[in-house]
Amino acid sequence: DVKVTQSSRYLVKRTGEKVFLECVQDMDHENMFWYRQDPGLGLRLIYFSYDVKMKEKGDIPEGYSVSREKKERFSLILESASTNQTSMYLCASSLDRHSGANVLTFGAGSRLTVL
Amino acid sequence: GENVEQHPSTLSVQEGDSAVIKCTYSDSASNYFPWYKQELGKRPQLIIDIRSNVGEKKDQRIAVTLNKTAKHFSLHITETQPEDSAVYFCAASKGGSYIPTFGRGTSLIVHP
Numbered sequence: 001d002v003k004v005t006q007s008s009r010y011l012v013k014r015t016g017e018k019v020f021l022e023c024v025q026d027m028d029h030e031n032m033f034w035y036r037q038d039p040g041l042g043l044r045l046i047y048f049s050y051d052v053k054m055k056e057k058g059d060i061p062e063g064y065s066v067s068r069e070k071k072e073r074f075s076l077i078l079e080s081a082s083t084n085q086t087s088m089y090l091c092a093s094s095l096d097r098h099s100g101a102n103v104l105t106f107g108a109g110s111r112l113t114v115l
Numbered sequence: 116g117e118n119v120e121q122h123p124s125t126l127s128v129q130e131g132d133s134a135v136i137k138c139t140y141s142d143s144a145s146n147y148f149p150w151y152k153q154e155l156g157k158r159p160q161l162i163i164d165i166r167s168n169v170g171e172k173k174d175q176r177i178a179v180t181l182n183k184t185a186k187h188f189s190l191h192i193t194e195t196q197p198e199d200s201a202v203y204f205c206a207a208s209k210g211g212s213y214i215p216t217f218g219r220g221t222s223l224i225v226h227p
Binding site for chain 2: 004031033040041043045048050090094096102103104106107108109
């Protein structure tokens with residue numbers, strides 16, 4: 001009963017390539033997030049979205065953009081991949097902006113290597 | 116903004132011992148504190164959470180305590196087992212905000 005699906009588990013790209021990471025949730029959640037996970041640095045928020053076509057910058061948005069054309073889908077885009085973007089990328093979703101306790105449901109992650 | 120500090124970064128225990136992971140937060144308005152567990156190669160999953168109107172919450176071998184005055188909260192695991200080995204993340208968020216701030220994680224290793 002996978003609820004948050006990331007389309008690619010492993011990707012290898014070359015410097016300068018455009019990279020798309022796709023995330024789909026089937027729980028009708030309003031909020032969706034993209035995190036980057038690096039050893040010793042924890043989970044760092046790249047971008048989030050609380051509604052279709054809405055997006056907000058997180059803590060480390062530089063070099064990334066996002067798209068949310070449909071409620072269930074949130075895409076992370078690397079316009080020109082660089083080696084320092086080699087990382088594990090985690091997508092997550094949560095119910096809405098008004099719940100007192102928003103539990104995040106994470107995807108399995110996409111491990112991106114940029115050569 | 117909120118800042119969450121988590122210690123230790125690595126914790127090694129023998130099976131059957133207890134393990135304690137501590138987090139501090141900076142924003143006194145924070146009122147929801149979840150803990151996520153990430154096993155090797157798997158996604159983070161919520162294991163327990165606590166709201167600011169409660170001082171302690173327990174679920175079998177795991178418990179979380181909250182000290183609002185000192186702005187810190189802790190995860191306690193008793194009778195540790197090898198399957199408890201994982202990275203644990205604490206987080207904090209406040210009413211009206213749906214965006215949690217995460218600690219950097221603690222890698223717990225339970226030796227059989």
